[in-house]
Amino acid sequence: MGIFDRDSSIGTAGGEVVLPAGAPEPVVDETALGGTAARMVERLLDVGIDGKGPFDSAQKVADVALTDHADVEGAVDAIVRLHLKMGAAGGFVTSLGGFVTLPVALPANVLEFYLVATRMVAGIASARGYDIRQPEVRSAVLLALVGADADDLLSKAGLTKTGRLANLAAQQLPGPALMVVNKAVGFRLLTQVGKKTLTRFGKAVPLVGGVVGAGLDTYLLKRIADHSRHEFPRRSRQLGS
Numbered sequence: 001m002g003i004f005d006r007d008s009s010i011g012t013a014g015g016e017v018v019l020p021a022g023a024p025e026p027v028v029d030e031t032a033l034g035g036t037a038a039r040m041v042e043r044l045l046d047v048g049i050d051g052k053g054p055f056d057s058a059q060k061v062a063d064v065a066l067t068d069h070a071d072v073e074g075a076v077d078a079i080v081r082l083h084l085k086m087g088a089a090g091g092f093v094t095s096l097g098g099f100v101t102l103p104v105a106l107p108a109n110v111l112e113f114y115l116v117a118t119r120m121v122a123g124i125a126s127a128r129g130y131d132i133r134q135p136e137v138r139s140a141v142l143l144a145l146v147g148a149d150a151d152d153l154l155s156k157a158g159l160t161k162t163g164r165l166a167n168l169a170a171q172q173l174p175g176p177a178l179m180v181v182n183k184a185v186g187f188r189l190l191t192q193v194g195k196k197t198l199t200r201f202g203k204a205v206p207l208v209g210g211v212v213g214a215g216l217d218t219y220l221l222k223r224i225a226d227h228s229r230h231e232f233p234r235r236s237r238q239l240g241s
Contacts, residue, residue, distance in 0.1 A: 037186030048118030058122030083120035129235040140165040165231040
């Protein structure tokens, strides 16, 4: 499940989700979503970037990839391949039960997907020379998850995106501004979940749903990976860590 979903019945127009004709618009409780968005962002930063338990940190993933490969781009390719495999496995398992398990599996898949995506983006940024301990870089990593919506979120936070997200990572922004950006990202991800839940009904058949889930999550992660490669161009690691 992700922000780049598309299928035969739900499309996109200018980055926005287009629901099937006659489909009801999802009802969003913005007050409840606000607290949930903050908790989601905290989770993505604490686990997706810093790691927890068996889920290695993005820094460790990047360091291992750089050690195993002679060049930075080879390391980045390895990081992306690793997370595409993880995304496929997660999408398969959480969609395996079909319609019966969907109410439980969907929230699990959403969190799993974005944790994997966050670590992948942070790993790419670290391998390319960015210090993912810096608050500005961490916010840029989160913004990479929402693709073209990043410009809109930055504008609403009173900030201007000049070129790539890497430029945001180089700025010394006040903590409150970064908190606004981070929460806006979490809010955007959660509101997109409600609109895109309909795509999961293509997984109503057990086993077949697992295959569809694996393919969809792999596709979405690949989109985020390609976007992140563009947004975080290589720079000297001396500038980052």
